[in-house]
Amino acid sequence: MCGIAGMIDFEQDLREREKTLLEMQSVLRRRGPDEDGIYLSPRAALAHVRLCVVDPENGRQPMTARRNGQTCTLVYNGELYNTPELRRELTEAGWEFDGHSDTEMLLKACMEWGPACVDRLNGIFAFAVWDGETLFLARDRMGVKPLFYSVTADGTLVFASEIKAILRHPDIPPEVDAEGAAELLLIGPGRTPGQGVFRNVRELLPGQCGVFDREGLRLWNYWKLTARPHLENEADTVAHVRCLVRDAIRRQLVSDVPIGTFLSGGLDSSVISAVAAETLGERGERLRTFSVDYRENDRYFTAGKFQPSADGPYIEAMADCLDTLHTNVVLDPVQVAAALDDAAEARDLPGMADVDSSLLLFCREVRGDVTVALSGECADEIFGGYPWFRDPAVRAENGFPWAQSTAWRASFLTPEYAQGLDADEFVRQRWQKTLAETDCLDDDTPEQKRVRRLTRLNMDWFMQTLLDRKDRMSMWSALEVRVPFCDWQIVEYLYNVPPALRELGGQEKGLLRSAAADWLPKSxxxxxxxxxxxxxxxxxxxxxxxxxxRLLDDGNPPLFALVRREALENLLTYESPWPWYGQLMSRPQTIAYFLQMDHWLRAYQVQLL
Structure with a gap:
């Protein structure tokens, strides 16, 4: 993976903005410590930092190609998993290649097929291509790779992999208005799709692309989830899922550098590790697996609704079954707390507290052994694994099931930001918009419609928060993490599988369990x-x-301009019946969220409007 940034301006000579471009590039260095490059012309300034994973010699960026009087330059962050197939098509169309990188293939695909090239891509990506007159931008269907942008008052387009790079532009101050404040308190650590929290900072949506030229910026969706009849019986559905999952994992094992998998002993990571071990075994290689734990967790862990069992015995069973080279990373709780500030800076926003900071520390340790890792994110959104897919109490409530606490959240806002804000309506509008955009069939049963809508809510909102987390925490240490369950072909297929088939055997993700029946130990x-x-x-x-x-005793920290002091005082003793967000953010994590917010306000010198 890499980091990209750039500016397009049809009035100013961007060769005079080289210093700004280099500053944008510099703050992305953690994403790509191996190489860097820039492209400067009067109208375009592009920057790239590279983590070398495939074809180190021939994948340098920005990459330029020329053919039949056409010249295009590409900056790209991602990994494509159907490069061999597309290379064959391009070779048949007369293109020649200097190496085997997906970067070169992508650039020539853009030149051959134009914007329609995105329809052919299977992978995770965010990229920009400049042809001398127009910039083409695109982001992968699932939103695995980030791409933020802003258009300044004088019409300059600024884009980057992370918000911190956009804020290096002198015409984009770190301002947060009332809407941004509501995002932080009512939605955070999630974000409304496309919202960057900072004023005038936006994010390209998953499955979205666009062009920027003298007419301005025009965006469109090249992909969306579409409802179709499911015509396969149970046996064929199980076989189909098995084939899709196995193919996605095998494709994502392409790498010219050391590769491994995260292994929690849960279903998703175990499926990935099983297929990866088999695939690497065919090459004569042994899989490296990695798990995370905490000092004395075995002493203090108590099974509960959201965490019914500890991971240790299941990790051991899988590592033994697959004969992997396993590393268990044990983190100290004080160390995890100390990393909260780094995690906020990695995300450019307050995030999931120690759920973020522990992942940041874990990825740092993993990076010492491998450069690429596969992880089980997104299976729960796609196969319906979360408790709220099945819990009648949650299903009966309107709103986002992972944040059933709007009134409590709103109570933290200072009067200046609470005045004139209808918190319930702010959240309800966003929830209802997603429901309205969910594609259903006319003859869907009420239960089928409910599951489709819940799937869409999870994919557009909760999954994006987890993908943000995975990208920023891993790239902080230049670890490339891939997520096979985010394969768009798996997603399209599962969207149309009836609920009864998804829950075969009466258990969450029963369909995936059936597909993986002979890959895993029964436990x-x-x-x-x-x-x-x-x-x-x-x-x-x-x-x-x-x-x-200490913060409360500090006098007047910046946090108090946004958050009521009394609410923070109460947080020291009050345990909400619902997590702040998801399943993991109880009182310790909620306290840490506000600590991250205070650090973020200071570190980014945020101007509250």
Whole structure:
């Protein structure tokens, strides 16, 4: 993976903006420590930082190609998994290649097929191509790779992989208005699709592309989830899913550098590790697997609704079954608390507290052994694994099932930001918009419509928060993490599988379990879903509570301009019946969220409007 940034301006000579471009490039260096490059012309300024994964010699960027009087320059972040097939098509069309990188293939695909090239791509990507008159931008169907942008008052388009690079442009100040404040308190750590929280900063949506020329910026969706009849019986459906999952994992094992998998002992990571071990075994290689745990978690862990079992025994069973080279990374809770600030800077926003910071530390350790890792994110959104797909109490409620706490959230806003804000309506409008955009068949049953809408809500909102987390925390240490369950062909197929087939055997993700029946030990195959592990050591709560206490005694920290002091005081003792967000953000994580917010306000010198 890499980092990209750039500017397009049809009035100013961008060769005079080289310093700004280099500053934008510099803050992305963690994403690509191996190489960097820039392209400068009067109208376009493009920057790239590279993490070398495939074809180190021939994949340098920005990359320029010329043919029949046409010259195009590409900056690209991502990985394409159907490069060999597309290369064959382009070779038949008369193109020649200097190497085997997907970068070169993508550039020549753009030149051959124009904007329609995105319809042919299978992978995770965000890229920009300049042809001397027009910039073409695109983002992958699932939104795995980020792409932010802003258009300045004088008409300059500024884009980058991360918000921090956009904020290096002198005409884009770090301002947060009332809408941004509402995003932080009512939606955060999620974001409304396309919203960058900072004023005038936007994000290209998943499955969206566009052009920027003298007429301005025009965006359109090249892909969306479409409802279709499901015509296969149970046996054929199971076989189809097995084939799709296996193919996606095998394709994503392409790499010229060391590769491994995350292994939690849950269904999703175990499926990926099983197929990866088989595939690498065919090459004569042994799979490296990695898990995360916390000091003394075995002493303090208590099974509950959201975390019914500890990971350890299942990780051991899988590592033994697959004969992997396994590494268990054990984090200290105090260390996890200390990394909260780094995690906020990696995300450019307050995030999922220690759920973020622990992943950041875990990825740093993994990067010492491999450059690429496969992870099980997104299976729960696609196969219906979360409790809210099945919990009648949650299903009966309107709104986002992972954040059933709007009134409590709104109580943190200062009067200046709460005045004139209807918090319930702010959230309801966004929820209803997603429901209205969900494609259903006329003859869908009420249950089929409910599951389609819940799937779309999860994919557009909750999944994007997790993909943000995975990208930023891993790229902080230049670790490329791939997510095979985000393969768009899996997503399209599962969207149309009836609910009864998804829950074969009466268990969440029963269809995936059936497809993977002979890949996994039975104890792992039938393990009840348990989320990413967090520290439950009391010293973590003590550490973040003590830090919040110091903040409250500080006098007038920047956080108090946005958040009521009294609400923060209450947070030290009040345990909400619902997590702040998802399944993991209980009181310690909610305290840490506000600590991250305060650090972010200071570090980014945020101007609250």
């Amino acid at each position: 792992v195959l039938h393990r009840k879903k348990s989320p990413y592990p967090k520290t439950v050591h009391p010293i973590y709560l003590e550490t973040v509570a003590r830090r919040l206490r």
